[in-house]
Amino acid sequence: MLLPAFLKSRQARDMDLFLHSLYLAEEPVVLAGYTSLIDLPQTIVMLRQLALNADDAGKPLFDRDSGVGTPLREPGEQEVLDALAAGDALICSESGDRWLRLVPVGRTLSRALESPTTENVLRGAISAFNEDLDTNVGLVKKHMSSDMLRIRSYTLGLSQRRKTVLLYAEGKIREPLLRSIVQKLETLPDRDISDLQALSAFFGFSKWSPITRFNTSELPQEAAFALEHGKAVLLLDRFPFALVLPSLLSDMFVSQNDRNFPVIIMFSFRILRILGVLVNVLLPGLYVALVSVNPEVLRIEIALSIAGSREGVPYPSLVETLLLLLVLELTLESAIRLPKTIGPTITMVGGIILGQAVVQAKLVSNVLIIILAASTIANFTVIGFQNATALRLYKYLLLVLSAMFGVLGLFIGIVVICAYFSYGNTFGIPYLSRWKAGRRYG
């Protein structure tokens, strides 16, 4: 078998594959690897030193205990390619019959530790996960220096091999939960896990459900907290978030970071977040219900002032609300896409043009502007962007029901949403359950 020839032909297709001839311990060898993943000069320096050491100890280079690398015995083409794709370097003798796989000096392809970009921390550890899996595992280990921490590694996917690490605390995690996660991870997926949708489908979660089954967090201390409380954490390579299983309703309101404040302040934060959710979900529907269907609920003073502010508005309140909500959603969506340098522009455009001019043009009433502004602000009191986006959706259900059935419809909508929440579960753990380490569920 002439493997170097095979590698040479491969070189024509992979421009970053290098085959470097050199002498190690007075023996001609070929070093192979990807330049995009391996720092070549540094690796050669390291190799020379290792070969010298092996020579001094009187060990042959390709021996198992030479300390240079792991010998491969008669490797196949696929094995060689897998080793190269994983970022390792290979040493091959001139004749091509002896192989050595070794860990080279790699290139730095991850950013340094930074502060989180989607969650802010006021009081607590500020470093966040990044794209490098080992760094992330290290961060969690730093935050949870306990001998109970167990780390299992899996490689998922068909053509793309994605490294996945499952972390849990031995003795704290609920056994059935661990068993079902491990069972799932050990069955080979028949497709690539390129995103959370694919992972969700792999775990068998419902495709259409707006309830997120993974509570994502960028903060190592949140992951460590979850581990200590008996939850499981999944880390994916090149994904700078920890996925905490199971996800519960309380994750919307409870953050580990709260515990860095006095208890009374912690509880007031949580109450504030619950109020925020209620305001966000209920207010637009309540406005439509009270203005169109049940104005008798309002006090007469407010009724008159709203009636006055709506004088000359051409559309019914549902259309009015939907119009402005659409503009708001567009603003939110575009704010994500905008480069940071022109971010303030959208604030100005949204604030001045939409706020003031829309009222003056009598397209919507100014009470509605207040309501929707309050609702949108309240949307982001919730912890986790994935929860905030789900809430944005529920509000439309309530809006439509309110437009049809008034306050009654609003309450029907709340009941429907509550029923839906109580139906949701992750590996048999109900979405509405109150998490307590060591408690039995299901």
Added chain:
Amino acid sequence: MKNNVSRWLFLAFMLTGAAALSGCWDIKDINHRSLPIVMGVKETAGTYQVLLLIPDASPSQTNVKIISQTGSTINEILDQIDKNMENKVDLLHLKVILFERSVAEKGLSQSIESFMRSRDISNKTLTAISEGALEPLFEKLKSSSSNGGMEIYDFFEKNAGWSPEVVQTRIWEVFRSMNSFTRDVVIPTIKPGHTTTIESTGAAMIKNGKMVGVIDSEETLLYNLFKGAGTQGKIEVMHRATVKIVADRLTRSSVMREGSAMMIGRLHLKVTVLETVGDPTVAEIKKEIDEQLSTRLQAMLRTAQSKEADILGLGQLYRDKLSRENLRQWRSKYYPFMKIEFKVHVIVQDGGLLKIKS
């Protein structure tokens, strides 16, 4: 797969059903409704006339308009008004219903029943009787309105301009008195004021929905005390001092003795002295309050008894002592001859910021 399709079909069916059956196209937005605050009812020669005080919804909202219409029934009139108005007349926010005195004297039964029957008028709408004609009062309300005609509502509203000399009577209470053997009601009487918008003149005694007499403001305060609705009211002690009631509590016990009703009432008042004439002692003030309130109550009761109008609802206390047949005759057989032993127990809490002789 088939199951999935049928599920989607079911969902689509539910959605179209909800949309089609909701009737939401009949919903009128708040700016397309007229929300009258006051309704006035008068009667001339067998035909009713209804006046509505409607705030004009505009961003500045200072305008008020008066709409009036005549007809044989109140609902016919409202229908006429609705037909001619550019907005839908919505009585959901009706706050006060004003009757002209002549209507009240003839009897309110028909109109109160129609208000109770209707779905849009709230049962807790306040009632009032206008001493004079309705038009001057409505003109006064309109001309002095700076807040969309809310003045008369604020006048009766407990967290706004209400004072203990004014009674709050809701239409359900009037309706109750029309159908009860043992309870009548008073309705506040008002007229346009000289400098203020409204002037309170006391209250009208209503028996079975018919006005039978009047009580003045002082007696109205006592009525409110008896109902447990009046605290913080001012009360004058005739010659010696002025005191303010800080807290009040009434205990009542009723007995039937030899076929006649007898009641013992104890009113416990906590007062604070506001003003003294001369140098009265606490004991003197206590005695004067007791004497004055007792005589006033006895006088009010006598007037009411002579009209057979049980405005204090004393018959309620004999519900468990009389048979239903006897209760039917409460107003005629027992109430006029009822005796009440009334004593006021006063605690002078303090003499204001000054000392007072004990």
